[in-house]
Structures are given as C-alpha cells and as structure tokens.
Amino acid sequence: MCLAIPAKIVELSSGEESRALCEVAGLRRHIDTGLLQDEMLQLGDWVLVHVGFAMSKISEEQALDQLQTLAMLGESEAVMQEVKGYGLSDGSWKGS
C-alpha cells in the first residue's frame, strides 16, 4: 500500500481518459490521472505514482524547503556553542 515513486509527466492525453505517460529514470508507463483531475497537470510536472495512478502532485518548493531545513540541522547548536564562547549565554553582554 505504500510503494509509490516520483515520476515526471512526459505526455498528457486530452479528453475524458485522464491518461498520461510518465517517466522515471528512463522508464515509461501510462498512468491514470483521474485522482488529480482538479490539479491541472502539465507536462513536466512530477507526480507520485502508486499502482499506476497518480496520487499527488509533488511540490518542488516544499522539497527544497525541507532540504534547506535539514541542511540547517545542527547549525543552531553550533551558533549556541559560539555564543557561549563569548560569554553571552546568559543573554547579557559582559563587555571588556
């Protein structure tokens, strides 16, 4: 129930059929886009495919956002250490 992979839409068929051709790593398969009929899918969109149906449109923006959040993991800790080094950890500044 959980195996789904990101694939790119490389061909859209117009009309009732809700069919599209998607591609992942050079492999192509026809998929049913009926579950995303409200999404206005376009060529080049990435969708999550499960059992031959597109389940969700993938948000590149959210993906990048997530990766950026992850890149910053541990950074706040590093900043904390540096701040401690200056003796600023209690919020006051002990000037010389």
Add this chain to the structure above:
Amino acid sequence: MKFVDEFRDPGVIHKAADEIRRLADPGRQYRFMEVCGGHTHAIYRFGLKDILPPNIDLVHGPGCPVCVLPMGRIDDGLSIAKDPNVIFTAFGDMMRVPGLDGSPLEHKARGMDVRIVYSPSDALKMAQKNPDKHVLFFAIGFETTAPSTALTLMRAKALGVTNFSVFCNHVTIIPGIRAILDSPDMRIDAFIGPGHVSTVIGCRPYEWVARNEGKPIVVSGFEPVDVLQAVVMLLRQLRAGEAKVENQYKRVVPWEGNRAALKAMAEVFELRSYFEWRGMGFISQSALRIRDTYRDWDAERRFSVPGVRVTDPKAAQCGEVLKGVLKPVQCKLFGKECTPERPVGALMVSSEGSCAAYYNYEHGKHETLARTGATV
C-alpha cells in the same frame, strides 16, 4: 532519481542522525510505532535501526494490508477462480500468501489461471482483451490503494465492461491505530504516520491521537531522510511536552488530503460494520465493501463465496507483536514452525510484516553478532 536521491543523501542522513542523538534523552527509552508496512520495509531496507541510538525502539504497527488479511478471504477469492473461465489477478504481494489449500502461485502450478498485475487498471484491460473470460481482481490495501480500485470500478461501469469484478478487502487505517491505542498493554510514546495513506485522507484524521490520547504523530515520507526527520520532530515534541499532528512529508501530502480520491471512494465503497483483522480480531467500521450501485462488479455478490473462516493457531502471538508488546523473536514459533517460506501467522506472510522483515533483514545478523560479540 529526482525526489529520491536527495532524500538518501548520506550527508543529510548524518546530520539528522546527529540531531536525533542530541535530542534523545539518554536516560529514557523511547518507543515509536511506525504504522505502515511500507515504513517497516523502508526501515529495514535502509538499515535505519543501525543509525538510531539504542534507546529509540521502532515498533512495527498493523499497517500491512497483506498481513491483516484473514486467511479465509484468500480461500474465498481462490474458490471463485476455480472456474476455468475465471482469471484470478492480484498484486505480487498476494501471490505467495497461503490459503488453507495453498497460495495463489501454488494454485497456478496446479492449473488455475493466476496472473500478477501492477495496477487494477491492468486487470480491467485484461477483461477487455479477454471477452470470453471473467477477470477477478483481488483487491487489497489501505486508503492509498482503495481510490485506484474505486476509479477502476467507475471506469468499468462507464465502459460497460461486465466480465470484470473486484473481491474487495480494502481496510482503513484509523480503526487499526485505534485498536492499538485501546489495547491495555500498549506502550507506545509516539507515532510515525503513514505517508502515502495520508496523500488520500490528509492529516486531520489523526488529530484525536494527539488530542485525546496525548501522543505525538508525525506523517512521514519513506526515504531515509524522511523517517529520520520524522523522528527528530517526534523527539522535539516529546521534549517540549507537546502532542500534535505534524506533516513531515509536505512535498506530497496535502493537509486536507485528496478530495477527488475521497470522492471516488465514497461513490464506490461503503464501510462494512465490522471486518476481521488477522492477529487482531474483529474491528468495527474498519473495512470497505462495494456499494449496491456497483453490485454487478462486486465479486462477493456475483459469485457464491464459501465464507471460509480460519483461525491462526493459539501459539501464534501475532496480536502481541502487532501491538508492540512482544518482539518477533519472542514469539515461540518465530524462526521454527513459522518462517517466511512457511508462514503460520499474519506477520510472516508479507515481506513487510514485522516478523518477516526481521527474519529477512536482521535475524542472521543479530543472532550471530550477539552470539559472537562481534560488530560489523
């Protein structure tokens, strides 16, 4: 592969693992349940247990649709296909699951027309290509898969394809989670929520877990980075004494779910008052059946089905393993009478059932390493 490789990046994984070590309280034992069988598979495939600190225990939940399918349902489905004009189709996951009289593949060896399909729409196409046969699609899966079955039935009806029917075993995830939380010996601190089910049902259905049961739940994707980030988010909630629903898998899961998918499901399916979950007993309102408006495509009404009920041997402790009370290796039958090749109970029949996953991916490793005291 785009949207896959970035979430398997070793550098990012290390960062997440470091953050987990920083956040986890060394004096505390954490028990997180990942609900979905796909997560169980991912955890083992990516060796994530090796990366987590020893005081975080991942407990495998009941979200494996193959595991929770009562054995009798397989026999019922196969009984329909004894008619030589019937082609039995199902996902590959089902093919080696034993019924009383053998698995679908074993029936194939004895002459039954049994074929693997990747999609329910492939089964429908098969019916169109074989007008003199009847194609039976043995449907399994949670809400991730049910909309695809629903849409396929809608297409069958619209196209007037009458030599096609579905034997419906779709189950719903919330009652499964509820059954875990209602169980008195349950000791779960937080949940890793099923990412792909949530693309359909959204994140709202889990709000009672946080609000009424006080357990954090983070809806998670399936790449190593996703699962680790979900663990970070759970630890942060626990540290802050919070319990809320969060969405880690934002690139794919909309908070409100997929309206079109839910609509298709509602059009074709209704809830059964109760359904048996293997290893867990009868759970009310936990499974789907095909509505009257689609009765002509409902295999259970088109064919007379024996209604076989098979109980697992008492010695099989699937229920306790499912609830996280026992580890697979603590069940008396594990690795002896019950192995992936000859499964006795629910959790060995699918490669993502807790016991099968443990057996396939860990067993040899831990047993020998523990015995010899060596490390990899």
Add this chain to the structure above:
Amino acid sequence: MNVAPKIRFRDPQIEMAHGAGGKASRRLVEGLFAPLLFGDRVEPLGDAAHVSINGTRIAITTDSFVVKPLRFPGGSIGELAVNGTVNDLAVSGARVEAMVVTYVLEAGLPTEILEAEVRAMSKAATSAGIAIAGGDTKVVEHGKADGMYISTTGIGRLIPRISISAASVRSGDKVLISGPVGDHGITVLIARGELDLEGEVCSDTRSVLPLIEAMARVAGPGIRWMRDPTRGGAATSLNELARDCGLGVLLFEDAVPLRDTVRGACELLGLDPLHIANEGQFLAVLAPEYADRALDALRHTPGGHDAAFIGEIREQPPGTVLVATSYGGTRVIDMLVGDPLPRIC
C-alpha cells in the same frame, strides 16, 4: 571449513519456485538430486563438474534454457543457450571447447522462429570461439514447451593458473563483479508486456570468457572463486558462497554498478537489483594482493569497463551476506525464495 548441511526434500509437488535459482531450487538439488545422484560427495556443487579422463582434467556442464518471450532486446533464447554454457564453464575455470544441443520444440512453432534461433546460436558460438558439435531434437504437443526449450552440454579444458574453490576463500578477500546488475531480468520482465512498461534496457547476454582469461593472465593464482549470477541474482550466488565457505560477505550498496533504467524499474516494482538475473556477468573473489591488478585488467578489456569491487569477505557474521549503505545502515540479504515478484506495499 563448513559443509552445507544436507536438506531432505519434503515438498509434495514441484513448483515454479524450484526453478527460480533461489532457496527452493537449492533445496531440490541438495535434498533430492544430490543424495540420489552424487552419493557421498562432500564438495559444494558448482556451475560445472571437473572429471578426470586418463589423468587429463576436463570440465563438463549442462544447462537448460526456458524463457518467455523467446526474443527480447539484446538477445534471444539461442544466445542465452550458447553464452550460458560458455559462462558456466568459464566461471569454473575452464575454456569451452565444444557443446551439444537438444531442442525441445512445440508443435506449431513457426519454422522462421526456429531458424532465427539456430542462426543466433551459430553466430554466438562463432563469437565465443566454440564449436557446436551435434544435437538432438524432440517435438512435443502444442501447448507444451512455450515455443521451444533448449538444453546444452559443454566440455572444456581447464584454464591454466586458475584453481578455484569456496574452501580457498579467506577473510579480507575482495569481491568484484564484471558489470552492471539486473539488465537481463528486467529486460525479460518488460518484454513480457504484462507490466505496460517501456524503456531502454536490454539483456546483457554475452560470453564472459575473454574477461575471465584477461583476469587470469595477470591474477590467476589470486582468483579464489567465481560464479555467474543468473537466476536469483548476485545475492543468491553470494549466499551460496557464504554458506559454502562458512564466512560472511559484506557488500557496499553504492559500489554495485547499476544502470539508471534498471534502478528505476526496480524502484517502481519494488524489486531488489541484487535478486535479478544476469546473463553476461560474473562474480569473482580475489586475494587482496591480486585484486587491484585483476580489476585493472578487466577495465582494460572490451566489455569490462564497468567492472567494480563491490564488497569483501569477513569473518562475521558467517554464512550471511550483509549489504551496507554509504551512511552506515546494514541489512541482511538472503537468497531468493522463488521468482522476484513486483510488489505494491
């Protein structure tokens, strides 16, 4: 050295799984064929048998080829038959001299299909430097034989400088593979047309003899063990090695060469590339002091540029194959039970 335990064969009937090259196949061979045919024989079973005739050691192998569809991108059943025979001998350290062929043909098979296969075999044999010395034909009723089944027997002379056995494998030895995994199995899966997939992928069927000879020329004494990972994939062959030598194999997932399309197909269908059949690759275990020059020789031989080290032999855990990811996770990979099945969960 550990000897693989005798397994009695208790299955009530033969299933497809028994031919898939994995655990069930091994059970059948070790539990039924071996005790009845090979008696007290204690050495592990390999790809070819070595027999002595008046003091000359020769290698002999037999194989059968069953594939649907008969033709697929990159090859056909005829080429599989020739190359498969050459390769079975090559990985047992022998250079094929001649082979004989049996065709089991289904009544109704169009002649032009048979002719195409025989031509393909002739061409493959010439390429491989092998003589097809004779054969036999049987015809069976329509509905049996999937068109045709081909069975071969090949004989060959041992390649000098190579002396291989699982018993000679030592902890610290390196594991290499001659090229990318999974091409053949995925090609055939797609060619069956049941999955509605298209892609640029073709079978890797070829003779690996030139590669093995190139390796033997510079590293012969250091070659401990070889196998061609056909049905059941690299994981099954390496599990057999682990069981036969009583040591552990540690594979580095990122080091295993894999084409993008094959990777994509495996991700889509939920398959593990290490369990997928190959028809033009071999695995070799090398003593550390010979390993680099062996790999170098392969990479400088036509067809060997993708050869790579993929792992090493370890003491622990014995009899087990572990796969390690680049970020420190490990998992056990076992032999296949039956054929790889696409999954949705």
